Amino acid sequence: MNSIDIMVIGGGISGAATALGLTQHTNGSTKVMLLDEHLPSQRLSRGNFGLTWFMCKGADNPTYAVWCRMATRQWPDFARELENQTGYAVELEWNGGAVHAFGDDEWASLAKSVESIGEACKKIDLDYPVKMLDRRQTQELVPDMTLGEEVSGAMYTSEQGHINPLKLLAAVRAAYIKNGGHFQGGTAASGITPLKNGRYKVETSAGDYECAKVVVAAGHGCARLLQPLGEIPTIYPQRGQIMVTDRRPRRLTVPFLSVRQTPDGTYLIGLSTENTAMDTGVTPQAMKNQASNAIRLFPELAKLNWVRAWGAIRAMTPDGAPIYSQVGGHENLYMIAQHSGVSLAPLMASNVAPWILDTPSAEGQELITHFSNGRFHV
Numbered sequence: 498m499n500s501i502d503i504m505v506i507g508g509g510i511s512g513a514a515t516a517l518g519l520t521q522h523t524n525g526s527t528k529v530m531l532l533d534e535h536l537p538s539q540r541l542s543r544g545n546f547g548l549t550w551f552m553c554k555g556a557d558n559p560t561y562a563v564w565c566r567m568a569t570r571q572w573p574d575f576a577r578e579l580e581n582q583t584g585y586a587v588e589l590e591w592n593g594g595a596v597h598a599f600g601d602d603e604w605a606s607l608a609k610s611v612e613s614i615g616e617a618c619k620k621i622d623l624d625y626p627v628k629m630l631d632r633r634q635t636q637e638l639v640p641d642m643t644l645g646e647e648v649s650g651a652m653y654t655s656e657q658g659h660i661n662p663l664k665l666l667a668a669v670r671a672a673y674i675k676n677g678g679h680f681q682g683g684t685a686a687s688g689i690t691p692l693k694n695g696r697y698k699v700e701t702s703a704g705d706y707e708c709a710k711v712v713v714a715a716g717h718g719c720a721r722l723l724q725p726l727g728e729i730p731t732i733y734p735q736r737g738q739i740m741v742t743d744r745r746p747r748r749l750t751v752p753f754l755s756v757r758q759t760p761d762g763t764y765l766i767g768l769s770t771e772n773t774a775m776d777t778g779v780t781p782q783a784m785k786n787q788a789s790n791a792i793r794l795f796p797e798l799a800k801l802n803w804v805r806a807w808g809a810i811r812a813m814t815p816d817g818a819p820i821y822s823q824v825g826g827h828e829n830l831y832m833i834a835q836h837s838g839v840s841l842a843p844l845m846a847s848n849v850a851p852w853i854l855d856t857p858s859a860e861g862q863e864l865i866t867h868f869s870n871g872r873f874h875v
């Protein structure tokens with residue numbers, strides 16, 4: 498049987514960024530293997546919207562608010578290091594981000610949420626640099642676009658951005674391999690068995706491995722591997738659909754929650770949420786709703802051609818916060834499952850990897866205990 502120090506099952510952004518951190522924090526002295534079976538139904542690390550945001554997150558969960566803010570603070574350095582190390586430009590644009598409001602009621606509701614998250618952050622000494630803009634200020638934010646008549650303003654922060662998800666995943670995996678990590682694509686793990694010597698046997702389509710630690714970061718594939726060991730991941734599938742337009746000269750440099758323009762000129766339009774099990778299809782109704790929402794925000798988008806669309810399935814938890822958990826009764830078996838895995842990617846390398854290695858890390862590592870799967874089983 499092959500012997501590995503740490504096996505990470507699942508090479509999406511969560512598993513890949515954690516594996517990168519594992520190699521960084523051990524300076525290549527630990528043999529790390531990252532496996533991914535490349536399931537077509539699990540492509541959310543490629544099919545997401547690419548926002549690196551903290552705004553709106555953690556309204557009822559201050560620990561999660563802190564966690565998201567910590568992640569976005571790390572993003573500019575994280576992207577710079579990835580680019581220096583791998584040559585991949587992840588296309589991070591740190592131009593802020595906005596959530597629009599239609600009419601006075603929506604504006605008031607966004608303002609209320611800014612106030613309540615701001616208050617929660619103040620109690621724990623955390624800044625929350627988010628403000629409400631009126632219609633004129635929102636128009637000034639996007640001087641090359643014309644706002645629709647119904648837009649009353651927006652919630653805005655200058656301290657977040659957006660990236661290219663495909664390039665991010667490629668860069669993280671490339672940096673991991675450059676650091677001495679091993680990656681095996683097209684390989685499925687089918688079972689994890691605790692051994693008498695305290696290690697684990699991982700059965701895969703490329704043979705069996707004996708491992709000192711195992712990290713299951715397999716998104717919706719976590720349940721298949723962990724249920725036989727008595728752990729039921731508290732995640733459910735939620736589909737999101739994204740539409741892409743043809744390329745146009747760059748006019749929108751600040752991403753909005755439901756519309757952003759990429760540096761190469763396409764507009765991405767999204768924001769649907771549906772409970773559809775693992776169906777990654779797209780529907781005319783969601784396309785219609787998303788397109789009409791985008792056109793109400795920026796009427797000129799009506800002139801564009803819509804060229805493609807896809808669906809991807811979020812791994813949602815009931816409270817929206819991530820799961821980082823030691824699997825019950827198994828000191829060296831870990832589970833990672835999360836929404837907002839792009840925004841949180843820097844923390845996987847800087848904080849979650851040292852937690853798995855049981856070594857001290859940057860500030861905030863103690864917050865991880867708040868994100869156990871057990872919080873849903875009380």
Ligand SMILES: Cc1cc2nc3c(=O)[nH]c(=O)nc-3n(C[C@H](O)[C@H](O)[C@H](O)COP(=O)(O)OP(=O)(O)OC[C@H]3O[C@@H](n4cnc5c(N)ncnc54)[C@H](O)[C@@H]3O)c2cc1C
Pocket residue numbers: 506507508509510511512513532533534535536539540541542543544545546547548549550684685686687714715716717718719722736737738739767809810811812833834835836837838839840841
């Ligand atoms: C429409 C949409 C928009 C989104 N927008 C954003 C956004 O703007 N910003 C943001 O931060 N987040 C966003 N997200 C969420 C983000 O995409 C996810 O949080 C993130 O991709 C989760 O990554 P992951 O690695 O945990 O899971 P996954 O990407 O699902 O990776 C898990 C991997 O495990 C592999 N796997 C499963 N089982 C096995 C097995 N048995 N053996 C080997 N491999 C296995 C799968 O093939 C898969 O590649 C969005 C999601 C959706 C659906």
